[in-house]
């Protein structure tokens with residue numbers, strides 16, 4: 269297995285490749301939308317699967333389980349980026365929600381994801397800032413996960429890995445997270461899944477290809493609608509986005 273230093277370095281390299289600095293919290297969905305040829309699919313993948321990645325000569329695709337919390341979806345996407353850029357074992361990965369302890373590759377992808385969202389050095393600096401050299405309370409853990417946009421559990425495990433918390437504390441810190449976050453003044457978006465009407469969506473390369481067919485008049489309008497509906501983009505076909513309807517753009 270790659271060591272942590274190497275995985276942290278790879279995470280930094282990918283941030284730089286995608287035009288991001290090596291320390292700041294990232295808008296991972298926006299970063300990923302810049303990857304040439306990549307199609308990103310959000311789909312309810314069931315209880316056990318967090319995401320998947322397909323990479324071959326024709327397809328570059330990442331799918332994320334949209335029924336998981338927003339924070340966990342961010343982590344899953346970072347995990348799949350490891351498969352896309354650094355995994356030399358297979359071009360086809362279906363990743364389970366629970367870490368398979370037998371798979372070194374999955375462990376690497378999880379650690380990479382953690383470093384991609386919260387680089388080693390910036391997590392250390394953030395801990396120093398919030399803890400003031402005292403112990404890490406639940407409130408402080410919530411401040412850290414909100415800053416880096418990580419799910420509560422992935423932040424807890426990272427803090428255990430780095431020696432800031434003991435594994436016994438995981439249980440104590442696992443209850444009442446959403447209400448604690450709300451009472452501390454944070455949005456609880458990080459802990460909730462996408463609303464049901466947004467759980468099936470496709471973004472990226474596939475949409476660009478459909479747009480190219482449309483602009484070059486290569487297929488009928490009916491076929492374009494069919495291709496969009498296949499990609500769960502009824503919002504485009506039927507103009508379902510309420511924010512857009514009949515309104516001027518507002519900045």
Ligand SMILES: [Zn+2]
Nearest residue numbers: 361363374377
């Ligand atoms: Zn995986």
